[in-house]
Amino acid sequence: MSAMKPAEPPFAHLAIARSVLLEPYGLDEAHLGAALAEIFRHRVDYADLYFQFTRSEGWSLEEGIVKSGSFSIDQGVGVRAVSGDKTAFAYSDVIGAEALMSAARAARTIASRGAGRVKVAGALRPGAGRALYAAEDPIPRLEAAAKVALLERVERMARAKDPRVKQVMAGLAAEYDVVLVARSDGLLAADVRPLVRVSVTVIAEQGGRREQGHSGGGGRFDLGAFDDSRLAGYVDEAVQAALTNLEARPAPAGTMTVVLGPGWPGVLLHEAVGHGLEGDFNRKGSSVFAGRVGQRVAARGVTVVDDGTLPERRGSLNIDDEGNPTQRNVLIEDGVLKGYLQDTLNARLMKVPVTGNGRRESFAHLPMPRMTNTCMLAGERDPGEIVASIDRGLYAVNFGGGQVDITNGKFVFSASEAWWVENGKPQYPVKGATIIGNGPDALTRVTMIGNDMRLDAGIGVCGKDGQSVPVGVGQPTLRIEALTVGGTA
Secondary structure, three states: OOOOOOOOHHHHHHHHHHHHHHHHHOOOHHHHHHHHHHHOOEOOOEEEEEEEEEEEEEEEEEOOEEEEEEEEEEEEEEEEEEEOOEEEEEEEOOOOHHHHHHHHHHHHHHOOEOOOOOOOOOOOEEOOOOOOOOOOOOHHHOOHHHHHHHHHHHHHHHHHHOOOEEEEEEEEEEEEEEEEEEEOOOEEEEEEEEEEEEEEEEEEEEOOEEEEEEEEEEEOOOHHHOOHHHHHHHHHHHHHHHHHHHOOEEOOOEEEEEEEOOOHHHHHHHHHHHHHHEHHHHHOOOOOOOOOOOOEOOOOOOOEEEEOOOOOOOOOOOEOOOOOEOOEEEEEEOOEEOOOEOOHHHHHHHOOOOOOOEEOOOOOOOOEEOOOEEEEOOOOEOHHHHHHOOOEEEEEEEEEEEEEEOOOOEEEEEEEEEEEEEOOEEEEEEEOOEEEEEHHHHHHOEEEEEOOOEEOOOOOEEEEOOEEEEOEEEEOOEEEEEEEEEOOO
16 A cells, blocks of 8 residues: 555645646636636525546456457536535536536526525635545556456466366456546545456356356555455455355245355445435435434444545545545444435535535536445454354355345345355355345344454445445344345245
8 A cells, every 4th residue: 555645645636636637628726716606696505516537447358368348538527506405417528618617607507696695715725635545547557468467367267276167257447537626615626546346257067057156356556456366365256156156055935044244245234224324315304214313223233334434445535526535434333323424415404514425426427425335343253153153044155236225224135155054054055045124124133243344355336326336345244133035945
């Protein structure tokens, strides 16, 4: 991890953002101030400009052949005006003085003519930010040939693990994102965001049966971090999952004790609880957690945090997409609901502090309250002891995807690796297990919390209202009583 002096980041990030987003188009802070002033010719409460430059690259390898290489550059500016609870938004994929003023004029139409109640700041001032990752472009750090060679290495490793491995697909993605936010309250903030990911899928075959396993990881660091030991870890996990599934039997159905493994199974927490704690859903009263701050919503020992300040993690940001520094927000503490995740708009309307969770997919999208890295903190129990405590039930080691209805908290998840356990001992792997439950209800049924809290490897993407953003999840081993398992047996 590269070290940075605490005083350096905001200014280093701003210098890069100016050189990428303003100077090539003949723009400076005076143009940004003029665009904000143009919006405030009408009666608005708040306005912001969001400039973004994104360069991304992706490679995929299948059967030793490069199947695709994608390269894209996207840039533009989004202009937002807020009046009461109304928002107007315009964006342009052209950056320049004319495009900026035109978008500003479009955005101000939200409000009636006349003097605004809020004075636009006379000058823009640099805001504070964090230095959680290096402000460098990860894409040029490896030549194209070296990126392909990395994927070939992954394939060779997977095939060497077991003769039953018949097919290997490997992928690599890298992104360089530069953002600049200028706000009507005078804040000027920037961030430079690297993001990389490697994924591997293997298909194993035995006796005419084919099963797959998947793994991968990444974060806000350089491609050089994918050394042989890290790649071998991904390969081991993918091959192990595929071979385990070759032995898997149909999953039993019914209500039973379920133990969730550490790390990625935290996606259940993200979906079933995290979304329900986002400020917009609670302001509108559509979340099952609305109006419940200070109430017990989970079993004792359950503490859930959303932390956007973890170094080099996929879900972390130095500033959110509204220019506010990210934070460590305690959402549930020892089972009691403490608060919600807020962006600027919802915080103002709910009269609570901003939490640094305003996120957007790109300059062409409006920000909204979103999670960063959401995890449940560790307890005191040994994970082996938790599995051994199952009389008859399911041990879900890993998950595929899942979904939730935030109005009632109901969720459905598919287990990608799971074991049937009797008398404290895993008996055989099962396939096709879906875990069905209700988030708030499931939290009250947590009876054992492991001491092995782990974050996921860095592959998560969260969708909300048609927008996708990178996120992280994590949890320790958890025992939950009386969950419904939909099986195939």
